[in-house]
Amino acid sequence: MAAVATCGSGAGTTGSAVATASKSNVTSFQRRGPRASGTNDSGPRLVSIAGTRPSVRNGQLLVSTGLPALDQLLGGGLAIGTVLLIEEDKYNIYSPLLFKCFLAEGIVNGHTLLVASAKEDPANILQELPAPLLDDNSKKEFDEDVYNHKTPESNIKMKIAWRYQLLPKMEIGPVSSRFGHYYDASKRIPQELIEASNWHGFFLPEKISSTLKVEPCSLTPGYIKLLQFIQNIIYEEGFDGSNPQKKQRNVLRIGIQNLGSPLWGDDICCAENGSNSHSLTKFLYVLRGLLRTSLSACIITMPTHLIQNKTIIARVTNLSDTVIGLESFIGSERETNPLYKDYHGLIHIRQIPRLNNLICDESDVKDLAFKLKRKLFTIEVDFIS
Numbered sequence: 001m002a003a004v005a006t007c008g009s010g011a012g013t014t015g016s017a018v019a020t021a022s023k024s025n026v027t028s029f030q031r032r033g034p035r036a037s038g039t040n041d042s043g044p045r046l047v048s049i050a051g052t053r054p055s056v057r058n059g060q061l062l063v064s065t066g067l068p069a070l071d072q073l074l075g076g077g078l079a080i081g082t083v084l085l086i087e088e089d090k091y092n093i094y095s096p097l098l099f100k101c102f103l104a105e106g107i108v109n110g111h112t113l114l115v116a117s118a119k120e121d122p123a124n125i126l127q128e129l130p131a132p133l134l135d136d137n138s139k140k141e142f143d144e145d146v147y148n149h150k151t152p153e154s155n156i157k158m159k160i161a162w163r164y165q166l167l168p169k170m171e172i173g174p175v176s177s178r179f180g181h182y183y184d185a186s187k188r189i190p191q192e193l194i195e196a197s198n199w200h201g202f203f204l205p206e207k208i209s210s211t212l213k214v215e216p217c218s219l220t221p222g223y224i225k226l227l228q229f230i231q232n233i234i235y236e237e238g239f240d241g242s243n244p245q246k247k248q249r250n251v252l253r254i255g256i257q258n259l260g261s262p263l264w265g266d267d268i269c270c271a272e273n274g275s276n277s278h279s280l281t282k283f284l285y286v287l288r289g290l291l292r293t294s295l296s297a298c299i300i301t302m303p304t305h306l307i308q309n310k311t312i313i314a315r316v317t318n319l320s321d322t323v324i325g326l327e328s329f330i331g332s333e334r335e336t337n338p339l340y341k342d343y344h345g346l347i348h349i350r351q352i353p354r355l356n357n358l359i360c361d362e363s364d365v366k367d368l369a370f371k372l373k374r375k376l377f378t379i380e381v382d383f384i385s
Helices: 013-022 068-073 093-107 122-127 135-148 153-159 193-198 219-236 279-292 312-318
Strands: 051-056 061-063 083-087 112-117 131-134 183-188 200-202 250-256 294-301 321-328 346-349 368-372 375-379
Touching: 068 375, 083 093, 083 279, 083 312, 093 112, 093 122, 093 131, 093 183, 093 193, 093 250, 093 294, 093 375, 112 122, 112 219, 122 200, 200 219, 219 250, 219 279, 279 294, 279 312
Parallel strands: 083 294, 083 321, 112 200, 112 250, 250 294
Antiparallel strands: 051 061, 131 183, 321 346, 346 368, 368 375
């Protein structure tokens, strides 16, 4: 895996080996793992990159999604080299917020961003990113939101089913941590952070050309251009490891908005058996190959509720590593149902990646609800069964 550094080489005498072991305080019961550099001094076993941490379950390098509660549901965060697919809510109100939190987390940690959209200029998307909550003010902001949205205790007890009483609450107050931050949806990220960041934008109307020749049964022109753009960034900036990065090693965060919509030149949302029915799945297949061999992670939002052919949805799910779906209450019976008045929708964890496993892991908690408070987007156990 690209996230794991190579072992240091070089042999020495028995005496020097013992002296080195004593100096680094390593016993025979501790395995000396791969180091981030080829030097002989003690160092981390995994590549040390800001805003990352190894998974406690399999050692896979993780990045935060920008939502600590979602990180917890996904086993600690989003694994490097994987794709997170977000099934957009019906009116596309809440999925853009998750998309922007992922990008904002990258800017806060100094990661390189690649933002692709066929609808909105990436420069405008960055201007609308939520502002990170400072550690000193996080607890105060959280307490204000909880107080303003507090539900009478008697009503809560009537809603909670007995099988949920032993489950911990998914959302807790912000804590000081370098992995995962909370974001204020009512404020915008400081301009100086955007100016200091390294980002690449792909705006389809500016990249597409009417003279581009496309072979039959191939990818749509938009998908071809995007794959070429992603591949060039990965190779030119050394995220694949073949061309070592000149500066400190970094992570590439890729965000693709509204993939599969007609704006990308795809017709899967317009017809059940369109001429480009395999174009999206081919794109995801190639994209995942690029991610697997690079220090990168990708988030994709997709209007799956508009896709006519359900078989395509199944293929897209299989080609994604992590899949979550957002179900908004807007326009549904639950919007006026008093039992759901404290929530804005449901979140479904449809798939968790198979990391060093033969089978797919499953989330321990099935019934989850989300709500957008005055400033914070939170995920909690849905107490309504």
